[in-house]
Amino acid sequence: MTGIDPAVRHLTRTAAQMRKKKPMRIMLLAHSYWPEHSPPQRRWTTLIREFRKAGWDIDVVTPVAHFPQGRRRLPRSEAGTPFRGQRGPFGERIKRVPYLRHSGNRHAARLVDQVFSAAMSIPTALMWRKADVVIATAPSLPILVAGYLVARLRGVPLVVEMRDAWPDLARDARLVKGQVKSVVERVVEAIQRRADLVVTVTDGFAQTLRARGVKNVVTVTNGLDLEAVQLLEAPPAERDKLEVLYLGNHGESQRLDVIVKASALVGGDLMHLHMVGHGTRRPDLLKLAGALNAPVTFHPPLYGADLIARYRSADTCVVSLRDDWKSFETTIPSKTYEVLAIGRHMTAIVRGEAARIVTEAGGGDVVAWKPEAVAELWAELARDRGRLTAGLSGRDWVKANADFRQLAVQYMGHLSDLVVAGRSRP
The missing domain is CATH 3.40.50.2000 (Glycogen Phosphorylase B;)
Incomplete structure (x- = not known):
């Protein structure tokens, strides 16, 4: 491998080692996924491509594609049908849940839609095959609750991915006020503390969470292919x-x-x-x-x-x-x-x-x-x-620092360590 960049050589070697490990089954709960164009779609479509290259099985629970207009604009063959299976671009299995139509421009309407879809995600995920680990990705806060319940009822580790600085961002934006505000903050912080692993996309927010007593926090930044x-x-x-x-x-x-x-x-x-x-x-x-x-x-x-x-x-x-x-x-x-x-x-x-x-x-x-x-x-x-x-x-x-091929290898390493540690517990 003379003449090859050392970083590429290390990435190739690490990816080969990941493929030799026992393939894992991941369940991802997300409020937006392929074929939509959104931040979680861009991140997870690329990560899942690399996970699949390593032989991992991926199950995605997500609403019928309706971002950002708040209604389905794509054909059903692409957007999906509620409670029906669908294959993703890399062979991942997708199970769609229903959503509530809205204008797409009102915070309250989007929140109600996310609460409804998250609630539908719970029975959908529980009726599906058992995964080795459940991942719930914010900033949709209701999906964190759904992910927590699914992981605990299935008895598998929970990974909470914080792609934004919640609940700090809700406090700054004043999205919720009064007593409701304290309830939202407490729920999010409680799930962060009870998660088996919290993944952030910046080192700064990881340090903030550690200072609040969240113990198992790692950073896998955003990036691109x-x-x-x-x-x-x-x-x-x-x-x-x-x-x-x-x-x-x-x-x-x-x-x-x-x-x-x-x-x-x-x-x-x-x-x-x-x-x-x-x-x-x-x-x-x-x-x-x-x-x-x-x-x-x-x-x-x-x-x-x-x-x-x-x-x-x-x-x-x-x-x-x-x-x-x-x-x-x-x-x-x-x-x-x-x-x-x-x-x-x-x-x-x-x-x-x-x-x-x-x-x-x-x-x-x-x-x-x-x-x-x-x-x-x-x-x-x-x-x-x-x-x-x-x-x-x-x-x-x-x-x-931000090539998704490297980031996916980091992510797989963290997930493998988490599952192995869980299996070794009495």
Whole structure:
């Protein structure tokens, strides 16, 4: 294996060792999965692909595909049918549960839908074959309760995956108030303490949980399938306007009014902002852009070749999280890894662990969460386009730290250790 990167050599050796171990059967409870396009789908579709390569059996309990519109838009052959079996793209078995139709833009309606689907997941999972371990993935909090009950009734280990900083995020967002707030926090924290393993996606939140007395906590970060993400050529050295791209959720967590206001401050002579995606705040952002006469164009969600074309046309890509929610100090937007991997400059309106990664990877500029600060950066980039050449440093950082092939091997190691330890107990 002379000439092969040591990290790749180690990954290949570790993956081979995982395949030699006794294959395991995993049951995953998730509120969103293939063929939807969502954060849990992107993470788990790739992880399951690697699990299946190791010979593991995977059972997924998830609602009929209805994200993000709150209703089924795909054919039943793809979206699934309630209580009917379905094969996933890598041979995993999927059992769909029903959902409640809603508009997709109201927090209360989404919560009621998640509670209903989580409740339906319990009997569905219990009637299925017994797994070696049950994994419940947040941020859908009701699915954590369902996962806890299924694991305990089946007498198998429970893995709670916290892809967001719950319940801290609920407290910051004030999603629940009064006595209900304390009940939600207590339930989530109780499940975290009783889980056999808690998986976080950031080191910072793992430390927070350990400080609260949660004992068995590991970090398996978010990432991407690096082989499936192409490195784009650098943007043009000369261009009339700075082309700025935001791609992702238009919600409370991002507070995208900041970048709309920043674009209005810079003006249409120097820049143009493209905003791709959907979310609860999108109607308000459309009104704001119109009121300010901001140089903004709104686009629907894009996938595949359309997404790559939009990335290719951009000079800098925005990654944004509001800075007045303390939980975001230990949160890393998943788009961070994608922008680093494609080789685009990043306008990083983040702090804490996310800001550290952008700086460490040399992926762009970290800027304060103020329209004036963002506008000043964009005006500088428009005048000095040499700063837009990101190079290979970001992609190299992803290869070393956030390639899902490596992350899947880490995850399988943690799950194997957990099951072996459980079997050795009297």
